[in-house]
Amino acid sequence: MxxxxxxxxxxxxxxxxxxxxxxxxxxxxxxxxxxxxxxxxxxxxxxxxxxxxxxxxxxxxxxxxxxxxxxxxxxxxxxxxxxxxxxxxxxxxxxxxxxxxxxxxxxxxxxxxxxxxxxxxxxxxxxxxxxxxxxxxxxxxxxxxxxxxxxxxxxxxxxxxxxxxxxxxxxxxxxxxxxxxxxxxxxxxxxxxxxxxxxxxxxxxxxxxxxxxxxxxxxxxxxxxxxxxxxxxxxxxxxxxxxxxxxxxxxxGASGPVAILRDADIDFAAEAVALGGYINAGQVCISVQRVIVDDHIAADFIDALKSKVEKIKVGDPRAEDTKVGTLISRAEADRVTAALKRAQAEGATLVTGGEQNGTLIQPAILSNVDPRASIAQDELFGPAVAISTARDTNHAIELANSTVYGLGAGIFTKDVSAAIQAARQVESGVVHINWTQLWRADLMPYGGYKSxxxxxxxxxxxxxxxxxxxxxxxxxxxxx
Missing domain, CATH: 3.40.605.10 (Aldehyde Dehydrogenase; Chain A, domain 1)
Structure with a gap:
């Protein structure tokens, strides 16, 4: 060689x-x-x-x-x-x-x-x-x-x-x-x-x-x-x-939020999160890490997301049917697994996934996540999505802005007024309306707020x- x-x-x-x-x-x-x-x-x-x-x-x-x-x-x-x-x-x-x-x-x-x-x-x-x-x-x-x-x-x-x-x-x-x-x-x-x-x-x-x-x-x-x-x-x-x-x-760094408001298309939002949370095994600075769902639709959204995430094929990167490969190293995979366990110890519920096999980790969903918990505040850089709930649009924006980071954010809503409010008030370098932050055109300005x-x-x-x-x-x- x-x-x-x-x-x-x-x-x-x-x-x-x-x-x-x-x-x-x-x-x-x-x-x-x-x-x-x-x-x-x-x-x-x-x-x-x-x-x-x-x-x-x-x-x-x-x-x-x-x-x-x-x-x-x-x-x-x-x-x-x-x-x-x-x-x-x-x-x-x-x-x-x-x-x-x-x-x-x-x-x-x-x-x-x-x-x-x-x-x-x-x-x-x-x-x-x-x-x-x-x-x-x-x-x-x-x-x-x-x-x-x-x-x-x-x-x-x-x-x-x-x-x-x-x-x-x-x-x-x-x-x-x-x-x-x-x-x-x-x-x-x-x-x-x-x-x-x-x-x-x-x-x-x-x-x-x-x-x-x-x-x-x-x-x-x-x-x-x-x-x-x-x-x-x-x-x-x-x-x-x-x-x-x-x-x-x-x-x-980042801890990217996606807000899903009460009037959102639940299946469409779940499909977008299933893509945005796990591409490159979640090792993307604009990966979906935090999902903030209106509490009226949270159960339906989790059910929709779970069914999609469990279909993601994880395995040998060289296999044509593999969708998600490895983390970059065993040390990184161990770190992500430890973070998932810590989140559960802090009160989160593991909905699916999280099993580790060397550098492979099955895509994970955590629910009942305290927005102040480390899994929501710190950058994970791994294949997991943490779900918290919000009372309304104002509360969802408040939670979206609750970390030191501000690189990318997404919001799902059919309400133009709510979309404009999010575009104005979310503290992020890029805000996507009706998609997650895991989308980038090479010509667009790209960079973050805060840390x-x-x-x-x-x-x-x-x-x-x-x-x-x-x-x-x-x-x-x-x-x-």
Whole structure:
């Protein structure tokens, strides 16, 4: 099996210390790849390469950047099945889900190529300023920030990597990517698409290995002008303390609420929750974790949801009929099982599921959940939905807002007034009406309130956050 090295200055390079590690399947512990283990000196070399790459790439015309990204997108399309196999092998998600993820990769790159080529400035009405006439002209320019550090999570090793690196590159920046330690092979496969498309040396660099070892060296370096991180709130808080003065985009934790009001279509809502709570074994920051149901319909909703959840096939990610695969590791599966047991000890009722077999957990439903309990307040990141009840719309919104998080939320109702009230009052970066929060278009702004993060992703928003605005004033002489 070929060992995967670091990508530095356009060359796949052995790590300075010569260390490599195996990447294991979460399902059966087979070796699915071997990758380099970088150290602080490797980070230094990668950042030096990115610094040089950024200087050249920023002055590459947008149409040339556009053409290279379109080639990379086409290669991602052509290699979609191979990339899906890699995603499933190292992440443990089902092939059905992995194919869906890989199939979106080329589209994200194409969208980024377009947005990165459309860096419009604006003219400034300087004559509106008292004491200034028509002798001055002002306008703004958008310019790349320079070196971007992208630190990606394991749960969507293609999509969440591309949502960082594609906009950064399209806007004229150079990138040092640190993939999740558990899922680096997908990043390497995607990087090869960019390399084969003709991306210049130093524009995309990859260092693999321990986040604890490499993270501070990456985010604190003064050569870095932008950090884009997706992960836990605790790690995001740490980044804000060590990064120094640079731009930050932090997409952090969540405990996503879905409110189902008294007039909702119960079967439709149950179908949506059965999808939104268990995709990728619940390892999604916008997964449905908390369901807040009007107490008049709670029993009917639980019955409808239970019948749908018990039909979800869990098992070997490579099997064509598997819908939900593994958690990322045995330690994560053990943590989720412990959280389910703690919830029951705190008074919740296990309606169905929760059985653990290694890294597999049967999709679970908990009812009678106290909204203040840990299962409702803390991010679970596992295949379980916790159901609480609400007296009315106001109470449901109050419970939806009751955690420190605010990334995504959903509400089910036929009442336009209630929908507008929720859209206005729910403290969340994204609010879905008559669907759960587990839906995302790659072009839309995406990011949270409160402890769920800083800044916005989504390709257009990411391009904006990976550029600087420069104001230019032309001074002429006044004339009569």
């Amino acid at each position: 070929e060992r995967k090295s670091l990508l530095v200055n356009g060359v796949w390079t052995a790590p300075r210390a010569g260390k490599y590690e195996d990447i294991l399947s979460p399902y059966d512990d087979r070796i699915v790849g071997t990758v380099a283990v970088a150290d602080a000196e490797d980070v230094n070399v990668a950042l030096a390469a990115a610094t040089a790459g950024a200087k050249a790439w920023r002055f590459t015309p947008a149409h040339e950047r556009f053409a290279i990204l379109l080639k990379a997108a086409l290669l991602a399309d052509e290699r979609s099945e191979d990339i899906a196999q890699v995603i499933s092998a190292e992440n443990g998600k089902s092939l059905v889900e992995a194919r869906g993820e890989a199939g979106r990769s080329g589209e994200i790159i194409r969208l980024a190529a377009f947005e990165g080529s459309q860096l419009y400035g604006e003219s400034l009405p300087l004559d509106a300023n008292k004491g200034t006439g028509f002798e001055k002209i002002g306008f703004t320019l958008r310019e790349p920030v320079g070196v971007v550090v992208a630190i990606a999570p394991f749960n969507y090793p293609a999509l969440l990597v591309l949502h960082k690196i594609a906009p950064a590159i399209a806007a004229g920046n150079a990138v040092v990517l640190k993939p999740a330690r558990a899922t680096p092979l997908t990043s390497i496969a995607l990087a090869q698409c960019f390399q084969d498309a003709g991306l210049p040396d130093g524009v995309l660099n990859i260092v693999t290995g321990s986040g604890a070892l490499l993270g501070d060296a990456l985010v604190s370096d003064p050569r870095v002008r932008k950090v884009s991180f997706t992960g836990s709130t605790a790690t995001g808080e740490h980044i804000t303390r060590v990064a120094g003065i640079k731009k930050l985009s932090l997409e952090l 769920s993060g800083i800044g916005k992703e989504g390709v257009r928003s990411a391009v904006a956050e990976m550029t600087e605005v420069k104001t230019v004033i032309l001074h002429g002489r006044a004339w009569n």
